[in-house]
Amino acid sequence: MADFKLHCFAQSGNAYKVAMMLDLTGSAWEPVFVDYFVGQTRDPAWRAEVSEMGEVPVLEHRGERLTQSGMILDALAEITGRFGGRDARERREIWRWILFDNHKFTSYFATHRWLRTFAEPKGHPEVMAFLAGRISNNLGIVERHLKDRPFLLGDRPTIADLSLAGYLFYPVEETGYDLDTTHPAIAAWADRISELPGWRAPYEAMPARAAVAA
Amino acid sequence: MADFKLHCFAQSGNAYKVAMMLDLTGSAWEPVFVDYFVGQTRDPAWRAEVSEMGEVPVLEHRGERLTQSGMILDALAEITGRFGGRDARERREIWRWILFDNHKFTSYFATHRWLRTFAEPKGHPEVMAFLAGRISNNLGIVERHLKDRPFLLGDRPTIADLSLAGYLFYPVEETGYDLDTTHPAIAAWADRISELPGWRAPYEAMPARAAVAA
Numbered sequence: 001m002a003d004f005k006l007h008c009f010a011q012s013g014n015a016y017k018v019a020m021m022l023d024l025t026g027s028a029w030e031p032v033f034v035d036y037f038v039g040q041t042r043d044p045a046w047r048a049e050v051s052e053m054g055e056v057p058v059l060e061h062r063g064e065r066l067t068q069s070g071m072i073l074d075a076l077a078e079i080t081g082r083f084g085g086r087d088a089r090e091r092r093e094i095w096r097w098i099l100f101d102n103h104k105f106t107s108y109f110a111t112h113r114w115l116r117t118f119a120e121p122k123g124h125p126e127v128m129a130f131l132a133g134r135i136s137n138n139l140g141i142v143e144r145h146l147k148d149r150p151f152l153l154g155d156r157p158t159i160a161d162l163s164l165a166g167y168l169f170y171p172v173e174e175t176g177y178d179l180d181t182t183h184p185a186i187a188a189w190a191d192r193i194s195e196l197p198g199w200r201a202p203y204e205a206m207p208a209r210a211a212v213a214a
Numbered sequence: 215m216a217d218f219k220l221h222c223f224a225q226s227g228n229a230y231k232v233a234m235m236l237d238l239t240g241s242a243w244e245p246v247f248v249d250y251f252v253g254q255t256r257d258p259a260w261r262a263e264v265s266e267m268g269e270v271p272v273l274e275h276r277g278e279r280l281t282q283s284g285m286i287l288d289a290l291a292e293i294t295g296r297f298g299g300r301d302a303r304e305r306r307e308i309w310r311w312i313l314f315d316n317h318k319f320t321s322y323f324a325t326h327r328w329l330r331t332f333a334e335p336k337g338h339p340e341v342m343a344f345l346a347g348r349i350s351n352n353l354g355i356v357e358r359h360l361k362d363r364p365f366l367l368g369d370r371p372t373i374a375d376l377s378l379a380g381y382l383f384y385p386v387e388e389t390g391y392d393l394d395t396t397h398p399a400i401a402a403w404a405d406r407i408s409e410l411p412g413w414r415a416p417y418e419a420m421p422a423r424a425a426v427a428a
Contacts, residue, residue, distance in 0.1 A: 053314055053355055068313040071306055092285055099282040100267055103316040126340040141267055 004029035007050060007058040009036050010208035011118065013110055013167035014069045015057035019205040020162050021073055023198045025080040032060075033207045037118075069166075070098040073159040083159045090153060097152050097160035105142065108134040109175070110167050117174045139183050146185040150192060157193060165190050169202055218243035221264060221272040223250050224422035225332065227324055227381035228283045229271040233419040234376050235287055237412045239294040246274075247421045251332075283380075284312040287373040297373045304367060311366050311374035319356065322348040323389070324381050331388045353397050360399040364406060371407060379404050383416055 004022055008015035008031050022029040034040050034056050041047070041054045051058050051067050059066045061079070066072045074094075077084030085091030112131040115123025123131075142164065145152065152160045168190045172178045179187045193199065218236055222229035222245050236243040248254050248270050255261070255268045265272050265281050273280045275293070280286045288308075291298030299305030326345040329337025337345075356378065359366065366374045382404045386392045393401045407413065 052359060053318075054351075066306065066310075068310045068317075070313045071309040074309065075306065092280065092289065095285040095288065096280075096282045099284045099313075099316050102313050103282075103321055104267075107317055107321060124340040124344070126338040127344045130338070130341045130344075137268075145266060 002028045002030040003061065005032050005060040007032045007034050008056050008206045009034050010203045010206040012056050013106065013170065015206060016202045017069045017162050017166035018057045018059060018072050020166065020199065021076050021083065021159065023200050023205060024196050025076065025082045026198055027080065031207050035209065037209060070102055070163060073163055077159050083157060083162065085158065093153055094158055094160045098163045101164045105138045105164050106167055108138060113167065113170065113175045116176055139186065143183045143185050146189050157196065161193055165193050169194065216242045216244040217275065219246050219274040221246045221248050222270050222420045223248050224417045224420040226270050227320065227384065229420060230416045231283045231376050231380035232271045232273060232286050234380065234413065235290050235297065235373065237414050237419060238410050239290065239296045240412055241294065245421050249423065251423060284316055284377060287377060291373050297371060297376065299372065307367055308372055308374045312377045315378045319352045319378050320381055322352065327381065327384065327389045330390055353400065357397045357399050360403050371410065375407055379407050383408065
């Protein structure tokens, strides 16, 4: 029986951050498909039972339900003893990057992809330009940081890497960003993560239905 | 001599979250004014020395520099023994809310205020409408949660409350949101926080220059 159940759908990069962690730690897990595109996360019953914040991922483990990808990653680092900080300084460094990711890095990148590819109607050009400006600044900060380090904390991958890189594994056709040409340090870092044993791409790791439901 | 130095400016609600924590814990602290409105946080020298992420707050304590308000709040809860989680479950609950705050609650509310009041040029109407839609959803989630609890975790205020409430203490003229009429549970919760001993409003706690520099 699976130790972990992950409420998820393949298009959610925040769910993918957790799926990737479960894969890379060789954890026994199974997905619970959430049918986002027909409104499941907006259903009051789902919110009351699974997540009041109306979001995936939700991780079930030993009768407990955990939400928020950053918190789940931290819990999994503790449970598995992998990809966490080795001391107080490293743990703070990890949180610093995960918070930056939630506040700035994933948030604008993910919203831009969503409004570009999945939303109906698509994002207004002014909104897309606003998001693109923020994304450019945030990509620049991470590119600079990764220029002389293989991973965010240095030589070793941590949950901070899994959090920030989560959305970078979706196809260019969805994100609109080809980082190979514009941000080589970020692209090389994502490649290093994808070469870790057990790694799977988002659409291999999690179940999906067609993006736009009938 | 002050135990803590906080790099901040009064208009930053993320800096204010930390200033509020320092005030409420009776910590000896002094502000280091960051002249955001003339571009200090975009200066490469400032980024190299103070914060590569280009943001306040930055807290100096015993030779260490901490960044990201959520991480600083967590560190201060540990250092002061106040407003933190009492067990693993509470600590996870706190992180869950702080992550939600960074990803959703503060981020859209603060950006909306910024583009409405301080940015030049002001935000495009389509961008403002986009942000307002997100804000409405997030306010609804918190309003529902606070309907039957005085604080986010229950009877006792924690750093989660200080994080989410930070931007709610700015004047309606800046935020454009009068929550007294639209979100009474949130407004009452903010009032409860402002009644805690030591509390000061943002423009009392931190230094400011005129918002728009000459």
